[in-house]
Amino acid sequence: MTKKDPIRVAVTGAAGNIGYALLFRIASGQMFGPDQPVALNLIEIEPGMAALKGVTMELDDCAFPLVEEIVQTSDLSVGFKDADWALLVGSVPRKAGMERADLLGINGKIFVGQGKAINDNAKKSCRVLVVGNPCNTNCLIAMKSAPNIPNEQFFAMTRLDENRAKSQLAEKAGVKVKDVSELCVWGNHSPTMFPDFYNARINRQKATDVITDDAWLKDTFVPTVGKRGAAIIKARGASSAASAANAVVDTVKDLLTPTRGGFHSVCVISKGEYGVQEGIITSMPIRVDGIGNWRVMEGVKLTDYAKEKIAASNAELVEEREVAFKQLGLSI
Ligand code: NAD
Ligand code: LMR
Numbered sequence: 001m002t003k004k005d006p007i008r009v010a011v012t013g014a015a016g017n018i019g020y021a022l023l024f025r026i027a028s029g030q031m032f033g034p035d036q037p038v039a040l041n042l043i044e045i046e047p048g049m050a051a052l053k054g055v056t057m058e059l060d061d062c063a064f065p066l067v068e069e070i071v072q073t074s075d076l077s078v079g080f081k082d083a084d085w086a087l088l089v090g091s092v093p094r095k096a097g098m099e100r101a102d103l104l105g106i107n108g109k110i111f112v113g114q115g116k117a118i119n120d121n122a123k124k125s126c127r128v129l130v131v132g133n134p135c136n137t138n139c140l141i142a143m144k145s146a147p148n149i150p151n152e153q154f155f156a157m158t159r160l161d162e163n164r165a166k167s168q169l170a171e172k173a174g175v176k177v178k179d180v181s182e183l184c185v186w187g188n189h190s191p192t193m194f195p196d197f198y199n200a201r202i203n204r205q206k207a208t209d210v211i212t213d214d215a216w217l218k219d220t221f222v223p224t225v226g227k228r229g230a231a232i233i234k235a236r237g238a239s240s241a242a243s244a245a246n247a248v249v250d251t252v253k254d255l256l257t258p259t260r261g262g263f264h265s266v267c268v269i270s271k272g273e274y275g276v277q278e279g280i281i282t283s284m285p286i287r288v289d290g291i292g293n294w295r296v297m298e299g300v301k302l303t304d305y306a307k308e309k310i311a312a313s314n315a316e317l318v319e320e321r322e323v324a325f326k327q328l329g330l331s332i
Pocket of ligand 2: 239
């Protein structure tokens with residue numbers, strides 16, 4: 001068998017909590033497959049470089065056979081050089097009592113510089129997944145700052161929310177989490193997100209035929225999923241890290257694999273599907289075809305309640321865009 005060229009993966013915030021949970025999974029082959037070599041471009045800000053050295057020493061000590069090169073840098077032009085994937089994690093997490101949108105003023109500007117550096121240094125085919133919060137609007141900022149990279153190559157993460165929603169439904173229905181499918185999280189990665197229980201399936205049955213408690217679905221399930229990040233921060237004293245890294249692995253893997261049945265929740269650029277405002281990065285049901293192109297799944301039937309929830313979440317994204325673009329001098 002001919003040897004595959006390595007996939008070059010740039011990861012920002014590589015010495016942070018998510019970085020620490022993520023790198024070892026990429027390096028072991030869980031993201032790109034057990035026979036796919038990888039090169040890791042690990043990016044940190046100056047104060048994080050000492051810790052990054054320690055993380056790299058641990059990567060070395062794992063002797064992962066798939067790792068061909070590890071670059072450690074605080075220089076974005078080096079970090080994004082020839083990247084096939086850019087996983088934008090590095091940024092400040094929120095503390096208890098904050099909403100993710102409160103981070104816009106702190107984190108938004110990071111994504112201008114990173115977008116430009118990706119534009120100038122990464123491969124034109126580079127795919128970008130934004131994790132740093134508020135991830136939808138940060139992704140839009142990076143996309144606007146990288147005009148040479150097609151908009152369709154920018155993604156933000158709501159897979160953690162999808163996984164959380166599946167886990168909540170499985171617990172309520174008394175089934176295994178693998179028995180829950182077709183669960184799309186729509187909108188913003190914020191408490192306004194809408195985990196669409198109407199179209200979800202439990203053991204192939206409509207979830208609403210299995211869980212008939214409409215009040216629980218609307219008044220407990222939806223807010224529990226939307227506020228799960230805050231609940232983790234309260235319980236752990238730090239924002240989710242291992243589950244977030246797991247969702248990064250799931251997202252990338254599923255963007256590279258033809259979708260069999262169902263769909264996955266990913267935030268992508270809106271072209272007006274389902275009446276969503278054009279030009280925002282919002283979570284929708286995504287399918288990937290046999291040659292690796294994604295598209296928004298068509299024909300999902302939305303109830304009036306779902307439409308109202310989705311519209312409210314997307315209106316929040318339009319507002320975030322307005323605030324952020326004004327701050328950063330970007331134009332729509
Ligand atoms: P952390 O504070 O543990 O680590 C962040 C790391 O990023 C630090 O090492 C820091 O030095 C580095 N960093 C900061 N600014 C940087 C920059 N400009 N360039 C490169 N590196 C930079 O935080 P964490 O727990 O790893 O979380 C990271 C981000 O991910 C936060 O914004 C958090 O809110 C977000 N998050 C998103 C999701 C999601 O589902 N979308 C889930 C969990 C966390
Ligand atoms: C999460 O959903 O766990 C992350 O976005 C972190 C946070 O601030 O909630």
